[in-house]
Amino acid sequence: MKTWPMTAVLTCSTVASPVRGESHESRYVSHQMGRIISRLHESRSVGIQALSDDLDTLAADCADNGWDGYSARAASLESVATARRLIESLPLGAFRPTLGADSRGWVTLEWGRTARWTLSLSVTDDGWLHYAGLFGSERVFGTVAFAGRLPKAIAALIDKATLA
């Protein structure tokens, strides 16, 4: 599947409901656009289900304290639940992150092409996202709240980490 920049994908809602014309051409365009959007939704559902399955596996792998062989706390149920909501908030066509867990028991999501071009998020128990991006020699990090919608700052960083 072609992966679109998230900023472009966010405009899909306007494409999904095009102004309906009366001509044969406009009906054809509308029909074709509907097929494309339907495929994107289908693909998104498959992608989200796969990530959700990965999250279940992660929670099982990291269910006990010390799962990393050191002092890691077990993956927290709250962080897993919030990470699931975050995954569901990812827009159509977004690159799929890889999932992990950190020593605080928080779920982590990572996007990127190489170890030197990457974005990592930690999802806390109480709905905060700690993020860090490494883009060559540029480093960014910070914390934003997650209230059910993907924060714009994070969407922009995902774009940066994943687009060539």
Place this chain on the structure above:
Amino acid sequence: MTLAFPEPEGTPLNGAETLARFLFSRRCYSIERRALRPEAFDPPPDLKLSVTRHRSLGEAELWRRGQEVGVLRAKALFGRADLTAAGVQESGPEMKAVAAWEEHNPEHAHIVGWTSNPAYQKSVKQVLAAVATFLPAPAEPSTKAS
């Protein structure tokens, strides 16, 4: 001046020294990207991240050390992340590798200089993961001297 080994605890290590972080979880490595994840360098609550100095340890002895740690922790050794003390310094202005010898483990060292800010820690871990090299654990315990 060259200090006798093992140096006093807290002595900064020479930038050229290579250090190993033993890994016991596959979650520390991204198979898709063939790269270490930042979580490979998660500091513990006391913010002293344990590593082992290569020094004169051969490959076989180094892996044996990791396997011994795994036995103590009831975890199979997954691999190790190698990086230099100079790479540690690259990860943050206060970051450094220091000697932390123990009677049974004179090559023990710490990566210190962390703050408690989780986002900053994540940024430091990203750089450590970027400068380190992952080596998977040998399938069988290595017993030959290198």
